[in-house]
Amino acid sequence: MGRADPSELVRHVLRVMRCREPQAMVDALTAAGDGLWSLPVGQTRLYVGRGAVLDVFPVPGDEALEEAAREVVHTGRPRTVDGAVGRTSVLPLATDGQVLGALAVGTDDGDGRDGDRSDPDLWALLAEGCALALRARAEAGLLASAMDAAEAGVFAWDFAADDVYWDERACAVYGVDPAEFDGRGETFFALLHPEDVPVLQAAIAQVTEAAVTAAESGDLAGSDRYHLSYRVVHRDGSVHHLAECGRVLVDHTGRPSRALGFVYETTGGAATSTAAHVSPDTSRDAFLFTLTRAxxxxxxxxxxxxxxxxxxxxxxxxxxxxxxxxxxxxxxxxxxxxxxxxxxxxxxxxxxxxxxxxxxxxxxxxxxxxxxxxxxxxxxxxxxxxxxxxxxxxxxxxxxxxxxxxxxxxxxxxxxxxxxxxxxxAVAVILTQSLERAQLFDAEHQRATDLQEAMLPRHLPTLSALSAQSRYLPGTRGMHIGGDWYDVLPLSDGTAALVIGDVQGHDAHASAVMGQLRVALRTCAEAALAPGTILARVNRVLCDLETDRFATCAYLVLDPVDGTLHGARAGHPHPMRVRPGDVDEIRLAGGPPLGVDPQAHYPTTAASLGRGEALVLFTDGLVERRDADIDTCVRRMADDIRGWLRTTVRGGDVDLAALAEFLAGQDDPGRIDDVALLAVRRTA
Structure with a gap:
């Protein structure tokens, strides 16, 4: 059977999954507005339950169908029923090995022939969506019942906005009228028993620091979860012992964003042992220790x-x-x-x-x-x-x-x-020492960055029929001088050599080797040799220098007039070709990094670049992330570019400056390596 846009199916399934009541699911399944994806009205029923008694929606149901539904729930296998209203397919509502009911869908027009909407794969997908919605409904009901039994309230605290949410139970636990709660973190601290304020200050600092440290290391095995006990004072002066269980969440940059969890009143034993028996001075010392460590x-x-x-x-x-x-x-x-x-x-x-x-x-x-x-x-x-x-x-x-x-x-x-x-x-003393140390690092890092940028081209040459953009991002988090570089070299025959490279290490030695390689590549480029031959020569030069460093490099020669492209690479990522609507890698045959094997061979690969198409060369610092290998990271960057193209390029040529800014703007806050980026586009 022909189908409409599959994206409509996705939206249809999502609408079903958002429903929490069975009748609402039936209404969503049979909604006429979903066209070919909707199920037949009057011939679609849900049977909900896991035992002999099933709730049917809508009511009344057909006894034969209900008996078939009980069998499907028991066996977990679909079956077909021929009844007075025609043929009906009954499918299990199954998820994670649990059958929560059955979906019955009429499959013919009443005369024994399959209808135009007969699509078992679609029904199975919708049945799974219903099962997921029913499971979420059941779990939410259990959670609500458990919270009711424990008389526990829910809270959420947005650190950046200092915005606190308490549900009605949480407000009752804290002794606050929900209509009067102002949603500020200060209100929470004002309710604490005075003796417990420093205890909570130290505890919050500790759990927040633990969550950030766990995020940095990638080990979140419970480090972001916590349990606190403390006392609050209600308006009538009564003291109440509370227990709080929660979790500190960090955002994509690794910064703590919010805490959420639940709070309930205890008999006092646990709270007294963890809060009232800790002296303010001890708690303040614990806070200072956590602050010093962070x-x-x-x-x-x-x-x-x-x-x-x-x-x-x-x-x-x-x-x-x-x-x-x-x-x-x-x-x-x-x-x-x-x-x-x-x-x-x-x-x-x-x-x-x-x-x-x-x-x-x-x-x-x-x-x-x-x-x-x-x-x-x-x-x-x-x-x-x-x-x-x-x-x-x-x-x-x-x-x-x-x-x-x-x-x-x-x-x-x-x-x-x-x-x-x-x-x-004491906080002032600790902060002063940390700030002065950081200022020294920033000053040294800025000098190193200035030196690195001074060794890169001050500007790119102006070439006919070719536009070019470059970006350099210095390393962070303890990095000093980097070894990433780029070059655009006009050649005597009207072509242009495009170079991108990355020297091992992040120190003055790496920067010096980078300068030597730039000179060697410029010298060899004048000989008009094939890219693979040039890399082989430069490789022998680096081996002879005995720098104990290696470097990755990609060297390409582009004819801006006809788009002919020849390139070779030495252990470097493949360049990206960007055209309106699509992105792909230009797969260059390669050899090992420069400086590893003096006899290494570097094949030359021929390709082409169409008019208006862009070529992007980059070092691995642009794409590398801690949570994935380099190939996965490159694919992610390609997907990011495709998304950018869909929103910015509408039939025209790729805006090279905007593309370079977009890629540089995708920088990971946790990046430690420096980044070199070179992008060119044919204009003729």
Missing amino acids: LSKAVTVRDVTQVMTDLARPALGAENLVLGIADDGRLDIVGETRVGPVLERLREPAHAMMAFAATQDEPLFIEDLTRHSLSHVPGLAVAGPLPPRSWVVLSLGSADHVTGACLIAFAGPRHFDAGERTFYT
Whole structure:
């Protein structure tokens, strides 16, 4: 039987799977709007159940069909029934080895002949969709029953937005009217028993740091799950012992995004043993230990900022955190969590307060912004009515120099006792050391990047009938000078040599070898030899230099006029050919990386590049990801380009600059290698 667009079938099945009630599933199965994919109205029934008694939708049903449905549920095998209304196919609703019911579909027109809609494969697919929907319905019902039995509530906490969700049971557990709950993390901390605040601060920091560490290592065997016990104080002054079970989720960049789970009231034993018996000083020491461990892994200033905003701020129950670095007498803000629109007017006074605090020897503690005299803070007097807020402003630096400042803002007034003031002073010391170390790394990394970029072509040559774009992305996370490079070499016969390469290592030696290879390739290119011959010569040069380094490389010669292309590669990824609507690899025969075997042979492969088509050469840093091998990563990049083409290229030529920006913009935040990218397109 002919069928319409298969994408309509996908949407049809998804509509069925989203249903939670059997009658709604029947309605979705027989919806006329789904055309050829819909089942016949009046001849489609669902039988739901796993025993001798089945619920039928719609009612009433046919006794013969119901008996057949019971048999199908029992055996798990489909069967056909000839009855008064014609022939009917009865299929099991099966998933993961469980049969949850049966789907009955009329298969003829009532005169013994198969109808136009007879399609057993379609029915089997729809039956599986119904089974999945029924299983989700059953599991949701069991979960709801279990939560009811435990009197447990559900919560979710978005760290970045500081947005907290509590269902009605969770609100009851915390003693909050759902209509009055403002959804702020500060509200949660305000409900905690005062003795348990530092305990929870340390615990939240620990579970968040554990989840981030597990994500970095790829080992999530329970490290992102946690169990906490603590006390809250209701409005009537009564103390309640709670248990919280949850999980910290990280986003695709490895940063903690939210926590979710459930909370319920206990008899008090477990909560008392884990919270009330831990002293505030011990808990603060645990927090400082976790913060120190997290900051020890921070390499760059950006890393330090993320630790403070992603780990420290939520764990402290702070509303906002701002980090600034002193530079030539001014304070540059390098990190800041989002603030609500009503607090935007406090941004400039807060920054001014940080600039003042950076010159002080001790942290500043402002327990109530509405009562504090801040005549030395410009702009605060004209900021309008001040909301009830408390600030801790950390001075970062030492007696002989200023490093910066960090402002931690809390909603509402807050008293900072001697223990808390000592705690925040320790945070300032730890943060100062981490920030200064990160600044040194960033400065060294910038010098290395400048040197690397100075060794690359300052600009690409202008060639007739050929446009070119290049990008270079320096390495991160401890990398120094890289060895990736690219070149476009105009040749005397009007062709152009296209070069991309990657020297082993990330240090000054790798950069020096890269410079030697660029010179050698330029020298050999003038001889107008075949690409394979040129790579063989350069390979012998690198072997003779005894650098103890190898390099991958692809060398291609393109005639911009007729599109003739000849290329060879030495252990390097294949180039990509991009045309409107499609992407493919140009498979070049290859040999080992340069510098490995002085006798290595590099075959030359002939190909072509059509008018308006683009050629993309890249180093492995552009595509490599920790969760997949290089071939899988290349296929992912090809799929990404196809998706980009569908949304940006509509019948015209490929926009080379936009393509290069798209590929560079796909950069993985966790990337450690540097990246070289060269893209060319024939224009004639």
